[in-house]
Amino acid sequence: MTVIPSSPPRAISHTMFEQPSKDYRANKIFRHMSREEIEALAPSIEQRSYGKGEMILQRRDQDGGVYLLLDGLLLANQYAKSGREVGYRRITPGGYFGEISAIDGLPRSANIVAIEDSRLARLPQSSVRRLFEDSPRFMRALLEDMAGLTRSLTDRLFELTAVSVACRVDIEILRLAAANSEDGQTGVIHPCPTHAELAALLGSQREPVTRELNRLASLEIVRQTGRTLHVLDLAALAAEIERIGGEV
Known part of the structure; x- marks a missing residue:
């Protein structure tokens, strides 16, 4: 069974960079966009592969952009000073992360760890900013998903306390x-x-x-x-x- 580390994993330096493929198009963040809009993003998208247990992003990283999960399984988490792990959510293929920092420009709010070998596509901050300004369909999907995430976190907070x-x-x-x-x-x-x-x-x-x-x-x-x-x-x-x- 997959084991989630009991202490914060260290970032691993052997991340592989690959030529982009077109399977990023199936990500849910693009669900309202036209084929032409999605295809136009191809030159700016880069693929990255991570091994099981590898840290993709760390809390407070300044790295920008939105990451799209193509294959694998990820966990968004954080560690207390005591070493206790707090998990926020699993991210499955078709999901994405990084939109909050892309919106407000602040550092990352959580760690993202690969709990299986994973393949991702990264949409750089400059491209995300252009979509904010030029694509109402992109913004519609983003707002729908953020509303859903807010509802989910509200439910979890209630469950945690009640x-x-x-x-x-x-x-x-x-x-x-x-x-x-x-x-x-x-x-x-x-x-x-x-x-x-x-x-x-x-x-x-x-x-x-x-x-x-x-x-x-x-x-x-x-x-x-x-x-x-x-x-x-x-x-x-x-x-x-x-x-x-x-x-x-």
Whole structure:
């Protein structure tokens, strides 16, 4: 299983620079733009590859631009002085990051770490600024996504202060499984976050997360095989969340 470092990883200097390909076009930030607008960005986009565990950006970096995830899996996190990790969100292919610093010009607000080998495309700050001024369709997608992120963080803040760790685990598993459900009844999470990663995302420790996943397995609601977590009954998981004090 993927292991998230328990202390801040160091930036690795062997990042590879490659010629850009056209698969950046599928990123959700371009979803409202015309083909011509998207194609015009090709000369300014550069691809970068990172290995598992490599630090892509560090909090307070001055590096500008927006990064688009083509392949792999990333974690946005931060470390307290005590070494405790706080996870903010996972970033999956088709997602992006860096838009906040691109907007306000301030340093990065979180670390971005590759938790799998990952391939990204970087849209430089100069190109992002031109899109701010010239592309209402780009801005529409950006504003929609920032509204969605705000709602998500509001929900997480409420959960962190109002419901138990067990309930937070169940809610997160339901979110991930529902996003990967073909029939609305079952779901598959692959790769499943490690227990340490879930703990960082949920403001907890690994042991309570493990206990809750074991409890769900004993109820035959989930089954884990390697890095894949099968949610066998989404409705039963939702009912369990309601039973122990959460909201679906």
